[in-house]
Amino acid sequence: MPRLMLSDEFWSKLEKILLQEAIYNQRNLRMTVEGMLYRMRVGCPWRDLPEAFGSWNSIYKRFNAWSLSSKWLRIFKALSIDPDCEWEFIDGSYVKAHQHSAGAADKEPQAIGKSRAGNTTKIHLVVDSYGLPADFEITGGEVNDCSTAPDLIAKLPDAKAIVADKGYDSECIRGQLTKKGARAVIPRKRNSLKGNADMDWGLYGYRHLVENAFARLKQYRAVATRYDKLKRNFESMVAMACGYLWLPM
Known part of the structure; x- marks a missing residue:
């Protein structure tokens, strides 16, 4: 089993925001997001994602669709809703x-x-x-x-x-x-x-x-x-990383 990034506490917080973004709450949603985070962390080709996350092609297609609609950017904004901007x-x-x-x-x-x-x-x-x-x-x-x-x-x-x-x-x-x-x-x-x-x-x-x-x-x-x-896909990778830094807050 590959190392995962989302604790139950982190997932509980992130799941609420995903559902607010009209992301369908399918049974394997958590592992799909874990697959995206795994690729962000290790930088492997999408087709080399471990099978534990599910079909690599399905995960890539969802990531690409979310990038096209700027969902990861909006998720980052939702997580960083209260920055200290003194x-x-x-x-x-x-x-x-x-x-x-x-x-x-x-x-x-x-x-x-x-x-x-x-x-x-x-x-x-x-x-x-x-x-x-x-x-x-x-x-x-x-x-x-x-x-x-x-x-x-x-x-x-x-x-x-x-x-x-x-x-x-x-x-x-x-x-x-x-x-x-x-x-x-x-x-x-x-x-x-x-x-x-x-x-x-x-x-x-x-x-x-x-x-x-x-x-x-x-x-x-x-x-x-x-x-x-694609710029939008790399932008989503950066938004995922920025949002992950906000999850413990």
């Missing part, structure tokens, strides 16, 4: 795109781009004051942090301060945060004329919370390396 921390992290993720038979861009590491995808993540995921965006690896930040920040709950590294040093971002009533705790670049006299270095020291969140998410192999051809 402080918010934002950062981006590269994910190597495996060769099996290339060649999707779809005309839409699938968020795989060229960067120094070759074919990569980028996860832009925001965590709350406890280091738990509050929201994220998936882009190609070539996309600059400053390009994605405005749209991501616009979706966030109001916060007293938003903390980021100097990759987010932009007057546009600083102005957006001021309009939201948040303090920008972002160090200015070396060539800045304004300097960092107004920086709260004590609060900036807690920026490790977002780095820690990436470390926890990348314990799951299907998040640390992208195997999914």
Whole structure:
């Protein structure tokens, strides 16, 4: 029997949300979800799922259908319904795109781009004051942090301060945060004329919370390396991992 990820307590909490999302409560629903989580954890091809979870093809089809209707994203949002957003921390992290993720038979861009590491995808993540995921965006690896930040920040709950590294040093971002009533705790670049006299270095020291969140998410192999051809499927993998971090809360 493969190692499972859902205790009875976790399943009781997750099952209520699944049913609220109009997911049919079939007899093997728990093992179907366990199969999806197993694939997230070990990063194996779908057809290599252990038989204990049921038919691999049925599990993949359900995962693909749930991704198409953004169910895993909504499940993540339902689990993270009460983040502590006094402080918010934002950062981006590269994910190597495996060769099996290339060649999707779809005309839409699938968020795989060229960067120094070759074919990569980028996860832009925001965590709350406890280091738990509050929201994220998936882009190609070539996309600059400053390009994605405005749209991501616009979706966030109001916060007293938003903390980021100097990759987010932009007057546009600083102005957006001021309009939201948040303090920008972002160090200015070396060539800045304004300097960092107004920086709260004590609060900036807690920026490790977002780095820690990436470390926890990348314990799951299907998040640390992208195997999914479709952006929406990889996005669902990240949403599953983020939601799993919220289950003990």
